Amino acid sequence: MVSTARCKRLYIVCSVSAIVICTFVTFSFQPYFDFSIIKHDPTIYYSTISGAYCFAREAPPGYVENPNVDDAFNSQHCSLENIHACQQIHNQTLLFRLHWSAGFASELNNLLRVFIYTIKTRRRLLIDGNSWNYQTFSTYFNISQGYFSPWLPSSSYCWQRQFVHLLSYQPASHTESLPEHFVITRDTSIGFQALYPIMESWEKGEDILEMKRKVAAYLWRTLNAETRDIVESYLNDIHSDDIHYAMHIRRGDKVTETNSIKTRKYIDAMEELIKKDTEKQWKNRVFVASDDANTIHELRQLKPEWNFVRFVPKTVHLHGHEQGSFDKLPQHVQIELTHILLSELEILSRVKYVVCTFSSNVCRLTQVLRKQHPSTVLSLDTNWDPL
Incomplete structure (x- = not known):
């Protein structure tokens, strides 16, 4: 026994x-x-x-x-x-x-x-x-x-x-x-x-x-039917087929773990990628995946002529992901935020170019989920590694 x-x-x-x-x-x-x-x-x-x-x-x-x-x-x-x-x-x-x-x-x-x-x-x-x-x-x-x-x-x-x-x-x-x-x-x-x-x-x-x-x-490929439906619903809401550029900006507890990258640098990096885009698919729309709602306000102030879009949770206002705080959230809130993260990963894996930081696990996972050439993901800090 x-x-x-x-x-x-x-x-x-x-x-x-x-x-x-x-x-x-x-x-x-x-x-x-x-x-x-x-x-x-x-x-x-x-x-x-x-x-x-x-x-x-x-x-x-x-x-x-x-x-x-x-x-x-x-x-x-x-x-x-x-x-x-x-x-x-x-x-x-x-x-x-x-x-x-x-x-x-x-x-x-x-x-x-x-x-x-x-x-x-x-x-x-x-x-x-x-x-x-x-x-x-x-x-x-x-x-x-x-x-x-x-x-x-x-x-x-x-x-x-x-x-x-x-x-x-x-x-x-x-x-x-x-x-x-x-x-x-x-x-x-x-x-x-x-x-x-x-x-x-x-x-x-x-x-x-x-x-x-x-x-x-x-x-x-084993994402269940409910998750797939929710992800597609999020993508349809923002007409993701018209989005070819994306950013992932990690704040929250990551700021204390690594050097913070100024928001302006994300815009500068995206402008360089747009200049190199020979297919000229630029439609002034940029998807922003971030754990901090204030980030998109900063981007809009710095580049008002661009149309920045993101997913907005219904149950909570994001001020930076803190793992300990997330773990204490009600179950339905955790599930909603995870569905949003999976939807963000889906867009990040589909778009033509991504600007992010490989010091973030989400950015490194994004590189893995993509089928495009590795050079289409531009990291503002470290190189990609398998960890």
């Missing part, structure tokens, strides 16, 4: 019924990776972060476990060109637990990088979003469509899955097979930093932006 309190401490979802720990025959192809480069954070409780991890639902009538799932076939065909095959793998998975304290774009940027890790190691990505500070992951995404759901009918297979915390795993030898099922979460301030040395060793000489764009495209 495992108590609820202990399960919570170990990041394990349990049942109050008896838990049987079993093992599976590991898949024969197990590439070895040197996990010794991972540095442990002593503030994380590591000693027994493993055990049964069963997200159980009542089995539907007539449910029979399928013993003929061809994991070997799917693993062989798993690649960035065939992500669907990766998401059909059952015997090797990595469970990504969305954290309760991080920003939306920050967590999604990390999720996409972990998604690449699962493909490189021929695992299926599972997503647990039940403790997310943006409500559940299924509020916005169809978790079953992308085969991200960790939920299974209550069965022997479900109860036999044993997850090991990725950041605490240390192989006893180079011949030891990797655990079949890993779990990863932000945990503490180091969070995913421990995974980055592994990823960086793979990313050398690779087009990491293109890799992230492929996994992001797969994930974004």
